Amino acid sequence: MSKTVVLVTGSNRGIGAACIKAFAEAGANVVINYCHHEEEALRLKQEVEKEYNVEALVIKCDVSDNEQVENMVNEIVDYYGGIDILVNNAGVSRDSLLLDKTVKEFKRVLDVNLLGTYLCSKYVGKVMLNQKKGKIINISSTNAIDTFYPESCDYDASKAGVISLTHNLAREFAPFINVNCVCPGWTKTNMNKDLSLDQINEEKRKILLNRFANPEEIANVVLFLSSQKANYINDAIIRVDGGKYNG
């Protein structure tokens, strides 16, 4: 029987890489997508192929570029014959004062986080509709719901857009494709590498579990939503944030 095929966008490191490892450990063939850091992607390919006896395809693609996304999806289908699971994980943040942001900076965040999710879902969605099965998991953020930072207003808006897009994709692709959305809170990745110790401690105080997530703790939820055990979960927005302290 052929193995499950999983595409995780932006998966050379961080939450995406944790998803790749989780899927590979579960026996799936994986597609590692990167935009800039090829060495990280190639290292991850070597690691999972050696550790888990699966195949890992590495594809460079800027998810905000229509033609590159179409080519990536065609390459995967030519190679594996289909795509069972798509995790729209690629994302960027550009923290700067709201009044200082340039149009170019603001648009870039929207292009990668929101347009990228749309383009990958569109092209992979067509493949999944032909197969009459598939699962899409979008990675949004608690910043989309109730944790707002003016310096990341572009990021917060893009992630709110991802939630909205999840609802529309679930409608468009029903009943063949389950589309769900995971909203992580603070997670220990490169994205937060510039936080000072004071900022980290201040943010931890707002979390009931009093710590940031490990990327694997987000990947576990993505893996569950992609599994047969989650077949009746659809159009759901799931926070994975350690519990928000409102006191």
Ligand SMILES: NC(=O)c1ccc[n+]([C@@H]2O[C@H](COP(=O)([O-])OP(=O)(O)OC[C@H]3O[C@@H](n4cnc5c(N)ncnc54)[C@H](OP(=O)(O)O)[C@@H]3O)[C@@H](O)[C@H]2O)c1
């Ligand atoms: N860390 C958190 O606290 C947190 C909280 C909530 C949600 N999230 C979300 O989780 C997702 C993963 O973030 P992370 O924390 O793991 O951050 P990260 O370590 O910075 O990883 C971001 C990934 O996205 C890729 N990427 C960036 N631009 C891309 C593009 N145009 N096309 C394709 N890939 C691109 C990067 O690849 P290259 O290095 O090759 O550019 C990298 O693999 C993001 O959507 C983020 O918004 C993170």
